Amino acid sequence: MSGAPAAALPHWVDLALLPLLNLLLALAITAGLMLLTGNDPVVALTALAMGSLGSADAVGYTLYYATDMAFAGLAVAVAFQGGLFNIGAEGQAVLAGIGVALAALHGEALPAALLLPLAVLAGAACGAAYAAVPGWLQARRGSHIVITTIMFNFLAASLLVYLVVNVLIAPGSMSPETRRFAAAADLPSLSALGFPSSAPVNLALPLALLAAGAVWLLVWRTPWGYALRVAGESAEVARYAGIDQARMTVLVMALSGALASGVAVNELLGAQHRLLLGFTGGYGFTGIAVALMGRNHPAGVLLAALLFGALTQGGAELAFEAPDVPTEIVVLIQGLVILLTGALGNMLRPALLRALRRRGG
Amino acid sequence: MILPPEAPPAIELRGIDKRFGAVHACRTVDLRVEAGTIHGIVGENGAGKSTLMAIMHGFYQADAGEILVRGQPAAIRGSRDAIRLGIDMVHQHFMLVERLTVLENVLLGAEGGARLAPGAARARAELARLGDAYGLRVDPQARIEDLSVGAQQRVEILKALHRGAQILILDEPTGVLTPQEADDLFRVLRALRTQGCTVLLITHKLREIMAVTDRVSVMRAGQMVAHRDTAATSAAELGELMIGRRLLPPPPRSAPQPGPALLEARGLVVRDAAGVERVRGIDLALRGGEVLGIIGLAGNGQGELLETLAGMRAPDAGEIRLRGRAVFPGRDFNAAALRRLGLGHVPEDRLRSGLLSRASAADTAILGYQGDPAYRGRLGLLSPGRIAGHGARLMRGHDVRPPDPTLRAGLLSGGNQQKLILAREIERDPSVLLVGQPTRGVDIGGIDAIHRRLLACRAAGKAVLVVSVELDEILALADRILVMFDGRVVGELPAAEATEGRLGLLMAGIGPERASAAPVPA
Known part of the structure; x- marks a missing residue:
């Protein structure tokens, strides 16, 4: 009967002010901790900011990292919208990398206009297929997707090691990586946009923006996306509406895996130009935080990806600029951001609500 | 003391x-x-x-x-x-x-x-x-x-x-x-x-x-x-x-004019996830222009029966025909397919299955019909404008208050949620309308409005099935009453012969012979 209606904040507060306050709070706590450990927070945070945004080169790196975060974040967010917690973006990106590499290595004779799309599609197909399996297992066999996707990360990592070390390794090479892909498989860099050629940001960035737009259209503007969101909100309602949930689970996971393949595209075709171990760099996991902070919405994911990209890049610079500041400080900031925006996302909400109400009278 | x-x-x-x-x-x-x-x-x-x-x-x-x-x-x-x-x-x-x-x-x-x-x-x-x-x-x-x-x-x-x-x-x-x-x-x-x-x-x-x-x-x-x-x-x-105002007299009911059987079920058996038989061999025929009431205490298989007839779950045995067409056994037996064949369904538990409590009322108003081209705009994409327009029309036409399609469906009162769901299902002009607990958690004014809607459907020649645990409601609406107990139909009474006492005994699982012989409690 008469329950307390959930107190609603204006949209802009929810989507912009609250995350910003959480970010500032995370930085403030970090600064406090740096003071306690005898470091100068102003120097460190300046280095962090300059290192990530202070030059065209730094921005190029930030955007390059942000591309990985965006793809991984989109992958997790889409699955979330469908009510599925995909922890396996990392493994799906690994499989996608294998697909990308096989296409790039075997299609060397093709012109770039064919080889690039082929490699991208091969990666997407491998990522999608690898994600669809846990989806199918949940839909048909009741194996929980969180467990299976975690385990599939290990399987993917082992497969990558086996393939790179035993099968695909460049002949005569001592390091575990394939030979360089043909130049036709190089994603063009964005030097045309004024980034120095040293910055690894590449055509995968606009691809990520495109993917975000496509995800938004698909999820919020198509009947299929409507069904996806219904299935994500409630299995019971989906059953009532006649949505085939088993099919939906498999398809959502496949879509999620295909999005995760963007990490492989950015890394392998855009920057490394060869298949090597550990190229996914944990972005698949950071993607969970990115999706969380971005409220599982493509626009939010892009913003969060930018933040995490900047933290990653700035953190690397910090290690050079202020060597006595422990590099873990960046991990600390990331952790605090995740904690404050994700786990404690509503901590500031009541205070903010009161403040707004006072102002509004 | x-x-x-x-x-x-x-x-x-x-x-x-x-x-x-x-x-x-x-x-x-x-x-x-x-x-x-x-x-x-x-x-x-x-x-x-x-x-x-x-x-x-x-x-x-x-x-x-x-x-x-x-x-x-x-x-x-x-x-x-x-x-x-x-x-x-x-x-x-x-x-x-x-x-x-x-x-x-x-x-x-x-x-x-x-x-x-x-x-x-x-x-x-x-x-x-x-x-x-x-x-x-x-x-x-x-x-x-x-x-x-x-x-x-x-x-x-x-x-x-x-x-x-x-x-x-x-x-x-x-x-x-x-x-x-x-x-x-x-x-x-x-x-x-x-x-x-x-x-x-x-x-x-x-x-x-x-x-x-x-x-x-x-x-x-x-x-x-x-x-x-x-x-x-x-x-x-x-x-x-x-x-706060005079109660309207109960809506008058014309004599039933049953048409052809629009929904038929034979030998339906439904087991739950644990393998327990919830519906144990039920036959029924629902005719156009009549309201068939199913009453029983909660948990005697009515819920499962309703879900099965609506295509939300497949029976373990039996046959279902919708408008003369065999839909079960059949390959395409699901809620969406039955909707396309002209079946509307208001679920028993609206919060759990009937609406998207976190989505807008307008989004809830297309649930189950999201594939309809009427809601699409340019490039075949869903058009928020058209969806909102449809929601607003539905809410105005069925007196859903407040008539604001952007409001979260979960924030509407129970009665207004139910009116919205009913509006969505009726607006599609279904031949067969299945309604579970039409007025659960609905206030008196709302009950009256919902009952009138259902009787209007009956007058329009639709076949209406009402499952309810409220005796008053079944007596007010139904032309024929089936009483369910322990997964079976234990009695069928025309409305004229149904009294609270007889129905109550049947609902408690006391056989029809004794039910008719027993004195009717006040």
Whole structure:
């Protein structure tokens, strides 16, 4: 009967002010901790900011990292919208990398206009297929997707090691990586946009923006996306509406895996130009935080990806600029951001609500 | 212990006020409940009855006003305080641990020491005494999950009495009971009154108020609008006080003009996930231009039957034909496919299955029909404008308040949620309309509107199936009534021959031969 209606904040507060306050709070706590450990927070945070945004080169790196975060974040967010917690973006990106590499290595004779799309599609197909399996297992066999996707990360990592070390390794090479892909498989860099050629940001960035737009259209503007969101909100309602949930689970996971393949595209075709171990760099996991902070919405994911990209890049610079500041400080900031925006996302909400109400009278 | 008439009231509320954000749930409410009486509180859903009770029981604190218990000002900050003052509550949804026995449940929170045995022995003796004094007999060793709903309710009352309750609050206690069980409950309540207990009965069923209370208070929109001696009022007066205007007479019903059978089922068997047969061989034929009512106590297979007919679950055996076409056994048996064939379905549990509580009302208004090109705009993409327009039209046409399609569906009141779902299903002009619990949690004004809609569907030649646990509702709507018990149809009565007494006995699983022979209780 008469329950307390959930107190609603204006949209802009929810989507912009609250995350910003959480970010500032995370930085403030970090600064406090740096003071306690005898470091100068102003120097460190300046280095962090300059290192990530202070030059065209730094921005190029930030955007390059942000591309990985965006793809991984989109992958997790889409699955979330469908009510599925995909922890396996990392493994799906690994499989996608294998697909990308096989296409790039075997299609060397093709012109770039064919080889690039082929490699991208091969990666997407491998990522999608690898994600669809846990989806199918949940839909048909009741194996929980969180467990299976975690385990599939290990399987993917082992497969990558086996393939790179035993099968695909460049002949005569001592390091575990394939030979360089043909130049036709190089994603063009964005030097045309004024980034120095040293910055690894590449055509995968606009691809990520495109993917975000496509995800938004698909999820919020198509009947299929409507069904996806219904299935994500409630299995019971989906059953009532006649949505085939088993099919939906498999398809959502496949879509999620295909999005995760963007990490492989950015890394392998855009920057490394060869298949090597550990190229996914944990972005698949950071993607969970990115999706969380971005409220599982493509626009939010892009913003969060930018933040995490900047933290990653700035953190690397910090290690050079202020060597006595422990590099873990960046991990600390990331952790605090995740904690404050994700786990404690509503901590500031009541205070903010009161403040707004006072102002509004 | 009969208290002298000049004794202070058992509970007195003075100027109780409570707000939840923008909702003013209780507006300076005054209430005086004399000791040793049965006092009814009636009001529509959302009138503030439950909030008021929750304040008396310490679940909420009032923003203003005071509570006097037996003439003494009392601060009730939690159910612990309430119990100490002898106030206890039997909730609409029982607060019992299903896997524990009756005795263990009664002991819960009143264990009386670190060792269980002495307390248990005392409780056992107390249960026997209470059982004799009030006619509340329950086997203390029985597990709750094995008990009928009526017996579970007796356990709730015993639990309260064991904790020393002198003032007992019952929230919608008869919602889950058969008429016979309700009569038993009223006997218990009268026995409690004789022993000096005070009973507060919250309900929206006026018949019960008239049957058992001494005094009655009426709430409307957070305010106490009237206090009456039950003997000096009538159900009609109370009903008008509740909704603040004259009640419309029940919608007239023309003679049924049954058309062809539009939905037929033969030999339906449905098992649940655990493999238990919930529907055990049911045949039915639903004709155009009639309302078929299915009644039964909750959990006797009606829910599963309705879901099966709606395509939400596949039966384990049997056949289903929709508008002459065999849909089961068949490859494409699902809710979406049946919708396309002209079947509308209002689910029993609207919050769980019928609407998207976190999405807008407009989004909820296309649920199940999201593939319709009418909602698409450029490039075949869903058009928010068209969806909102459709939502607004639906809400205006079916008097869903407030008619704001951007409002979250979960924030609409129960009645308005139901109107929205009904609107969505009716607007599609289905040949067959399945409706589960049409007016559960819907206030009187809403009930009337929904019943009129359903009868209009019948008049339009649609086949309407109504599954309800409310006898009044089935009697008001149905041309034919099927009674379900334990997964079977145990009786079929034309509306003219159906009485509450006959239906009640059938619902309790007492065979039709005895049902027709048995005297009809008042």
